[in-house]
Amino acid sequence: MNLEELLRESLREQSATPPENLSRRTELERRIGRRRWARVAGRSGLAAAVAAVVVVGTAAGVVALRPSSPAAHSVAAGGPKPSASPSPSPSPPPLPEYSRGYHRTTDQRITLPGQGSLTLHVTPTNLDFRIGINCSAVRGQLVALAVNGHTVGTIVCGPETNLPGPPPPPLQLAGPDFNAHYDSWSDVGVRVGKPATFTITVGAEVEGRDGQEPSVGAPGASGDVFAGVYLPVPFDQYPFPTRPATLADLDAQRLFMMPDFGDSLGQLDSRSLAAPNGSYSATLTMPKFLDLTVCSVAPGRVRMLVDGQPADNTAFWDWDGSCYLGDAFASDAPEPPSLNLKNIHSGQKVTVTIITSDFTVPGWRVGFDQSAN
Amino acid sequence: VADRPEYDSFVAQRSPRLLRVAYLMTRDWATAEDLLQTAMVKAWFAWSRIDGDPEAYVRKIIATTFTSWRRRRWLGEIPQDPPDREFTADSSQRHADRDLLWRSLGQLPPRQRAIVVLRYFEDLTESQTAETLGVSTGTVKSQTSRALAKLRTDPALNRVTVERGELAR
Numbered sequence: 001m002n003l004e005e006l007l008r009e010s011l012r013e014q015s016a017t018p019p020e021n022l023s024r025r026t027e028l029e030r031r032i033g034r035r036r037w038a039r040v041a042g043r044s045g046l047a048a049a050v051a052a053v054v055v056v057g058t059a060a061g062v063v064a065l066r067p068s069s070p071a072a073h074s075v076a077a078g079g080p081k082p083s084a085s086p087s088p089s090p091s092p093p094p095l096p097e098y099s100r101g102y103h104r105t106t107d108q109r110i111t112l113p114g115q116g117s118l119t120l121h122v123t124p125t126n127l128d129f130r131i132g133i134n135c136s137a138v139r140g141q142l143v144a145l146a147v148n149g150h151t152v153g154t155i156v157c158g159p160e161t162n163l164p165g166p167p168p169p170p171l172q173l174a175g176p177d178f179n180a181h182y183d184s185w186s187d188v189g190v191r192v193g194k195p196a197t198f199t200i201t202v203g204a205e206v207e208g209r210d211g212q213e214p215s216v217g218a219p220g221a222s223g224d225v226f227a228g229v230y231l232p233v234p235f236d237q238y239p240f241p242t243r244p245a246t247l248a249d250l251d252a253q254r255l256f257m258m259p260d261f262g263d264s265l266g267q268l269d270s271r272s273l274a275a276p277n278g279s280y281s282a283t284l285t286m287p288k289f290l291d292l293t294v295c296s297v298a299p300g301r302v303r304m305l306v307d308g309q310p311a312d313n314t315a316f317w318d319w320d321g322s323c324y325l326g327d328a329f330a331s332d333a334p335e336p337p338s339l340n341l342k343n344i345h346s347g348q349k350v351t352v353t354i355i356t357s358d359f360t361v362p363g364w365r366v367g368f369d370q371s372a373n
Numbered sequence: 374v375a376d377r378p379e380y381d382s383f384v385a386q387r388s389p390r391l392l393r394v395a396y397l398m399t400r401d402w403a404t405a406e407d408l409l410q411t412a413m414v415k416a417w418f419a420w421s422r423i424d425g426d427p428e429a430y431v432r433k434i435i436a437t438t439f440t441s442w443r444r445r446r447w448l449g450e451i452p453q454d455p456p457d458r459e460f461t462a463d464s465s466q467r468h469a470d471r472d473l474l475w476r477s478l479g480q481l482p483p484r485q486r487a488i489v490v491l492r493y494f495e496d497l498t499e500s501q502t503a504e505t506l507g508v509s510t511g512t513v514k515s516q517t518s519r520a521l522a523k524l525r526t527d528p529a530l531n532r533v534t535v536e537r538g539e540l541a542r
Contacts, residue, residue: 003521004493010471010478011494015393019402024388024410025381031414 030371094134094226098239099171101317102130107228110202112138113219117201120229124192127176127185130230131198136170137223142205144216145174147198150188153178154214156205157225173230200227235358240299241318243360248321250363253295255323262293262325263367268354276300276359281351287370288333288346292326298363303355304328309341311352316364327371380420384413387428394432397490398439400479411438433505436491440483440506477527485520488513 021027095107110118120131135143135157144154155172176182176190190196204220250271254261261267265284270276277300292304296316303313304326312326329339330346344350354366388409395405395412412434416427423430478486484506491502492513499517503510 003525006470006474007478007489007493007524010474011397011490013471014475015396015494018389018392018396018405021388021392021406024406025384028384028410028413028417031410032417 027371094170094224095132095228096171098233099132099230099317100173101232101235101238101315102132102173102230103233104132104228104230107132107226109224109226111224112141112202112222116203116216116219117199118225118227120198120200120227121195122190122198122229123195124185124190126192127190128232129185130173130175130232131200132226132228132230133172133174133200134170134226135202138202138219138221138225140205141202141219141221142214142216143225144201145178145198146201147185147188147190147196149197149199152176152182152188154216157202200225235301235315238317243298244319247361247363248297248319250295250297250321250365253297253321253323255293255295255325261295261365261367262291262369265290265368265370267365267367269365270356270359270362271365273362276362276364277356279353279355281353282368283349283351284368286330286344286346286348286350288330289371290328290330290352291367291369291371292328292352293323293367293369294326294364295321295323295367296359296364297321298359298361300359300364301357302364302366304366305353305355306341307344307350308353309344311341380417383416383427387431388413391428391431391435394490394495395435395439397494398435398483398487408435408439429505432491432495433507436487436505437507440487473527474524477524480527481520481523484508485516485523488516489520492517 094109095104097104106120108118108120110116122129131145133143133145133155135141135155138157141157142154143157145152153174155174155178176185176187182188185196201216202225203216203218206215206217265287266282268280268282273280276298286306290306290311292312294302294304294314296302298319299316301313301315302324304311306328311328314324314326316322316324328341330344331340331342332345333340352368356364391412392405392409395408396402399405399408412431415434415438416423416431419430420427478489481489487506488502491497491505492499497505499510499513503513506513
């Protein structure tokens with residue numbers, strides 16, 4: 001018997017009966033939508049604790065070190081304290097001092113096309129920090145974020161006008177999940193107590209060949225790009241902005257690039273509940289991958305549980321209106337067991353509990369949906 | 374997706390075969406589906422730029438994504454023992470050999486496993502395999518040789534072949 005012949009037989013036989021997947025096209029649509037979203041908008045997570053980080057900023061070439069921007073926030077201890085503010089807000093600074101639960105500790109600017117990159121040296125004491133990037137002035141250029149020479153992800157500057165939905169915010173708070181490739185800074189070699197060098201490179205997008213990620217070429221635009229290090233702030237210490245006279249339209253909020261709200265399995269809406277804060281439940285059939293889309297037009301915190309098990313949580317830090325995509329994996333989902341719910345299998349009835357706090361108005365809603373992953 | 378009918382058609386027609394390729398690399402159907410969809414999503418974004426056979430393009434993404442996945446994420450791969458079989462007839466024996474070989478394949482490093490799948494399931498030439506994986510033809514030759522050598526010396530497989538004096542080189 002010939003080994004190569006046996007190999008061919010074994011490979012044919014072992015793969016002869018693939019399971020049928022009738023929903024592949026639908027799943028691809030969702031993943032394409034998600035990838036667009038992740039690629040263009042980035043993804044910000046919830047800050048749970050204060051990080052003390054030693055930060056020293058240096059830039060390639062001559063870089064102007066900008067002073068901290070004037071605070072557009074008023075410090076309010078004990079949660080958001082709404083107050084009417086009929087006058088329009090001034091344009092936000094390129095790198096606001098506070099944004100989405102984070103506080104900027106340092107920032108830098110480079111000017112294209114003369115300067116194409118900058119570096120930030122960080123010695124973290126924990127791994128909850130973010131790299132803030134605002135490159136909205138060089139629309140269409142590609143930004144690559146690398147740490148210790150390892151690319152974490154890329155993002156296209158400025159909104160893509162041909163895409164539906166609201167544009168992404170100018171400030172991107174990039175974490176290790178920047179392009180959904182990594183879960184933790186430790187996945188790319190960042191260690192607590194050890195200096196790490198973050199490099200932000202900006203230039204024309206060079207298409208990746210054969211499915212590889214795109215790369216950054218020579219700058220092809222003129223304008224300023226800003227980057228800084230952002231540390232998380234506990235919710236009860238965050239200086240929330242004042243409430244606007246008119247709230248944003250909750251029904252108009254969508255995850256960026258998602259075609260709909262994402263509530264095929266049901267939803268909970270604070271406007272139809274007794275109070276904005278409390279514990280509310282819905283019963284549904286658990287899919288392998290449960291999407292929990294939370295949209296809010298007010299500051300507040302949201303916890304999500306499935307049959308009593310913590311699934312996800314998030315917080316909203318301003319009145320602009322935004323959405324968060326949380327998820328919960330059934331026990332039989334093809335994910336690392338540590339990420340899955342315990343003893344909750346797809347197909348069984350589950351109770352999803354949404355616990356909200358610190359909302360001063362009924363300004364949130366949660367949609368339940370299933371996804372491919 | 375709806376605005377790219379050729380892509381839709383490609384997904385419908387070629388997914389089954391490409392899923393098998395992904396499965397032979399990952400050894401888990403759910404992971405293979407994930408890998409296939411990952412590759413198909415990348416292909417969607419690159420669809421207008423694909424010059425030539427899209428299947429070769431997607432196959433390449435599957436292979437390179439698989440090898441890079443192994444470096445950066447847990448795949449949930451669970452080694453599966455071959456089922457117990459009665460070794461009473463030649464056909465059963467051959468079946469058992471294939472099972473043992475399948476298990477031995479699971480011990481190969483990702484790149485070698487990918488090369489074996491591309492060479493012996495997809496029947497690609499050495500140069501096509503090299504192009505697919507983005508490596509040199511020499512690398513394909515050396516990695517194929519090492520993979521076959523490992524399979525021949527796998528204790529489980531070797532025990533059977535030595536006892537029966539089979540597996541010609």
